[in-house]
Amino acid sequence: MSVVAQSLTSWVDGEAHLDDVTLTLEPGRIHTVLGRTGAGKTSLLRVLAGLSDVDSGDVLLDGRSLREVPPWRRETAMVYQQFINYPHLTALENVMFPLRRAKVPAAEAQRRAKEALEQVGLTHLSDRRPGALSGGQQQRVAIARALARRARILLLDEPLVNLDFKLREQLREELRGLFSGVGETVVVYTTTEPAEALMLGDEVIVMHEGRVAQVGSPAVIFETPATTAVARVVNDPPMNVIPGTLQGEHVAVRGLDLLPRASHLAGFADGPYLVGIPAPSLTFGTGPGVLATITFVEISGSETFVHVDLQGTELVVRAEGIHDVSTGDRVSMTVDPSRLFLFTEDGTLAAAPPHGRS
């Protein structure tokens, strides 16, 4: 009962929204699709739902083509990033709507709707219309509606992106619990947030510019990103990728001092490469080292992202805690050479640091 996407390709106005996307989606597992805005995530969901057409390729359900099956016969549920409910119906009626359309008897539909609302903790608000609910509550209704249907395919398109930080964390936790009971449903969940994708996904699909860049378990994706693009997408802040060369005992990276060649980089021929420097592997201080200029400071929760200019190269540093630095300050940079990634010049992963070190 799996869903198979076969070479889905879709062009709109000369731009590829989907470019030869092939995937196998298994029931009972949560597939998170990670990618930047415009990577093709939403397009993929819309094609799976039957809302958008493809130029070539097909979607198979249990080996049967869905190409001529219109959305209303696909048994697909969807949760949008905007909190979409029917404004003229109450929360309960909203959840019942798809059940009634599926010819579930009224009493049964009501029972299931109430159950779903209880699951998302909205029993007390079931008579309110969406207009009278907060954003988070509205999204809970939408999720309840999707869950109550027990559809064969459940699609969630960045469902948490429009919520504020705290609510997002909270709902993310709850989602894990809610998804644990999906049983025979194929769940596809898109997000731009690496943490969300890695935390929720049984399998992570990284998309980049309409293509599938890598598919794998969260650990595989994070520890061995197949390409520089994946490496950037699965890290927050994105991994720094800078041209460099292997020279005997050293790794030369533009702007930085010669670094010692760590053990996982042994066995590669000297020559030009792309060097991946994870933001946490960089540290700055006042001691000796290469001087860089701070161009921008971002404080994100308990961490600080510091953007620096290193003789023409832009780098991002992730530091724990709050640091008292400001734009224009000159700081010295140091790198942990054992945490470097190595990519060939065309962006394919050559070497990753040993597990457990990132």
Add this chain to the structure above:
Amino acid sequence: MSRWPRRAQYLLLIVWAVFTAMPFLWAITTSFKDVNAVQGHVTYVPWLEFEPTLEAWRQIFGGAGGVNLVGPFVNSLIITVCASAIAIVLGALAAYGLSRFRYRIGPAKNKDIVFFFVSQRIMPPVVLVIPFFFLLQMPGLLDTRLGLIIVTVALLLPIAVWVMVDFFDNIPREIDEMAMLEGCTPMQAFLRAIVPNSAPGLTVAAMFCAVFGWNDFFFAFRLTFTQVQTLPQAVVALNSSIPPWWTLSAAALFGIIPLLVLAVLVERYLSKGNLAGAVR
């Protein structure tokens, strides 16, 4: 807010209210006059300056003078309601389609199709009326309500499409997509998910349709002979070589009543602030 904009605001409102009301006040006083109160010099105040008479009002409801506005009123009502209803149904369907799907007819895309609809309003009525005459003559629809309804639909459809396209554009398309995913065909999605949320837009469209339908004189006049008289025709038929200003005034006032109801309805939606994208 400083004070002068506030004052300017009140001044504007008062001046415009007076200006708007003036012709109505004049029509109201005139409707109680007779020929002697009209010729010679200008009079305003009943009893003081002229002897008021109910003659004009009696006349338009079938008094002497061969005028009776009740029949034409009913005709106008039937034609306006039917034509507006058809125009809104066809217009809403087309507007929904144009708002949700990509069309391509030859070189024309959605925007061009909307323009095609709206551009029909550019046609001067004179261009249309003679061809309409022949068009209705063939199936024998001249001088019938059905004939007028068909023609009126053509005049109203552009307005309905224009209002509704913008309105639907402002309803998130995810609502009807979701309805489709939940088992509705596009038609059911439209009827069950969109239409129930379109009351403001439909009301504005209905108002525009009713206004233009109700007030059409040009086509009604030229496509009927003796069997179907609409209200504007019947009022204009009072415009003889000695124009009976009083009857004309009474008739003009009488003709506004049904539309007042719509004005109040539209205002209600305005107050609630949910006309949002209804007219953009």
Add this chain to the structure above:
Amino acid sequence: MKRNLTATVLLVGSLVLTTACSGTGGSSAAKEKEATFPAGGDVSYSKYGDYPQTTTKDVEGPCSWHATSAKDYSGVTLKVISHAVPVLGEPTVLHAKQFSELTGAKVDVVNVPFGELYQKLITPLQAGQPAYDVMFYPSLWIGDMAPYLEPVPQQYLDTAGMKDVTKAFMDVATWDGKVVQYPVDGDRHYLKVRTDLLTDPKNMADYKAETGDDLRVPTTWSEYQQVAEFLTGRKGAQGEAVFGSAEVTKRDDLTFSAFISRAAAYAKHPDAKGGFFFDAETMEPLINTPGWVKALDDFVAIAPSLPPGGTNFGLGDEILSFGGGQAAMSYSWDDAFIQAQQPDSPIRNEVAAAQLPGTDEVWNPETGQWDKQPNQAAYFTWGWTSAVAGSSKNTEAAFDFLCFFSNEANTALDLQIGRFGINPYRNAHFDAAFWEEQGWSAEAATSYVETLADMETNPNRVFDLRVPGVNQYMSSLATGVAAAMAGQKSSQEALDGVAQEWKAITEQVGKDEVQAAYRNVVKLENGEG
């Protein structure tokens, strides 16, 4: 699908109603029935609404109430188009109601304002759509209408009422030797004046002092101008401001008729038999010859003596202006005079009628020069007429309706109601006693009746341009006149422009056709009709 359903219900509903309302006209073979109206009974309109209590005796004849009530037209529907209410429209509706009661016929009347009547009539006629059985319209359209009209059957021509119609109005109803229009009204332009102002001693003395002439009813257009200028700004009996003249000047109203009145004496030479508007031989327009130009100069010069807005007066404004005592003089149809004579009028019996002013010289188009001789012409302008459409399936009922419409009893009552716009057209109507019975003074009644009767005997006659396309010619003329009055062009330039357009119109409509029709107009003028 609720909305669709509603629409369907409405659509079906309207269809049913439409079908229900469009009754089918049956054949009109007159069946006889028991007469319901007694021979010689009293006829009164009072039961039909707010009409005078006057009664009159039904005059025996084929068109009488009695005779009509013996006809059975049940199942017949007559479709009638007439002018707006009240002028002609109101009597049409009234007589339709009466005819319906007497015969059982269904008579549907539509009333149409003057400006729209032509298109409303001509479009279905040309398209072959049998829209109307009976049509009431201005008689000058005969050239466009004639091909679509049913000639009046001999039996109606033989009725006493028809035989009493004056020669001028029988001529008006005739086309190519056949009577195609059924006379129901008589019209002409003549002069109306306020006698109280003209006989006021102070006015008379001041006028004498200012001009050296005696103040009297003007007999020439230059005298009209002089009197109008003098009276403008004087005060009336109640101290109201008075203006010299009220004239129809609104471009697309009836300005062309007013202008023809002013041009008649300058341009209609009694000895010139070759045409007034055109040279009938060459169809060269005469509209820009010196006689017409002089008349337009006069028309432009009167502006300061008109009431405020007087250069945009429609016929209605003219009627109210003179009838309400605002203007001292006026010329056009009877309406303004009748309005002044209404029982509640402030100037009742202070008015007199007279022939249109004349001139001291007249242009002779045949010699191409001015002849210094007094001249005056009678302008038999268009009036209301009626006809039966050739496409009508109910011609007998239609003619019976017109016959009833214009029977002696009805006409006697119609003439008394000013707003009906029905004016004397039978010899019997030129009777001062009849008007005195309505409360008119002997002077007013006599001047009115004599003016009308004298026109009938005037040998120098002008008729309208009764040719196909007449509205194009008149529209062009009115536009030229308006341009001169607005100061956009000189009189000569304006009329030269009109002449150019007239030539083009003649070409478009078809020179032979226009010429043939125009020859008939010239015959009428020359009394050879």
Add this chain to the structure above:
Amino acid sequence: MTALRRYKVLFLAPGLLTLFLIIIFPLLFTVRVAFSSWNVASPQMDWNAGANFVRMVHDGRFWSSVLHLVVLAGGTVLVEYVIGFALALAVWREVRGRRLLRVLFLVPMMTTPVVMAAVWQMMFHESLGPVNDLLGRIGIAPVPWLTSPGPAYVALMTVEIWQWTPFMMLLMLAGLLSLPREPFMAAAIDGAGPLRTFRRVTFPLLAPVSVTALIIRLIEASKMSDTVYVLTSGGPGSATETPGYYLYIRGLKEQQTGYAGSLSLTYLVLMIVALTIISALLVRAFRSQEELR
């Protein structure tokens, strides 16, 4: 997807076909009749090549009527926009009697133009109308409202403005009511006064509504004819003749169907070109406003 495509057609086709069927015949008829000499005496579809168009080129009345329209329609729509916008602003925020005023302001739009023009004709009647009478009472000499070109334009524009400003107000008010609150709060925090707020926030935000409203009104105003007919008959002379009215005279009053056809066709082309240019200009003008923010 075939199923979806079927529905796509189902939505648009009924309306589009209805309009197409009803409109295409008149259009073809007009094109054909423009090349014929169809008139009252010979109502036939003959072929007179381009004679009508040659005549039109030399028809000064037609071309000057187009000029009149530019002044009349342009002027009225501009005034309507300014007043309509001002009124919308005035009844947008809290004001005593707001709901009553809103209804009152909508009413003129609901009246039958040809009938209200007759009422206005009486108002402007130079000796029997209240306008001159009231002016007289405050010592102003009677104005020749309908007999002198200048005042006649004022009178015509007054009637049009009276009737159609409500339309403008309704559109602008609906636009105002749908505006987001944030920019206004931001402006308030910046300490912007009402004028600045209007210039920097309200006006630019309403730019798209403004363009639509102006275009729609221009389309409707370009057909101006009833008011002219009733009030001035195109006079004095032909100073207030509009193309709509001139077409009416030629086509219906004089029944020169062929010639009117060629005029109509030319007028239609002129209108479509003019409106396309105007809307492009408006969009550009308002866009630069938006960028100013």
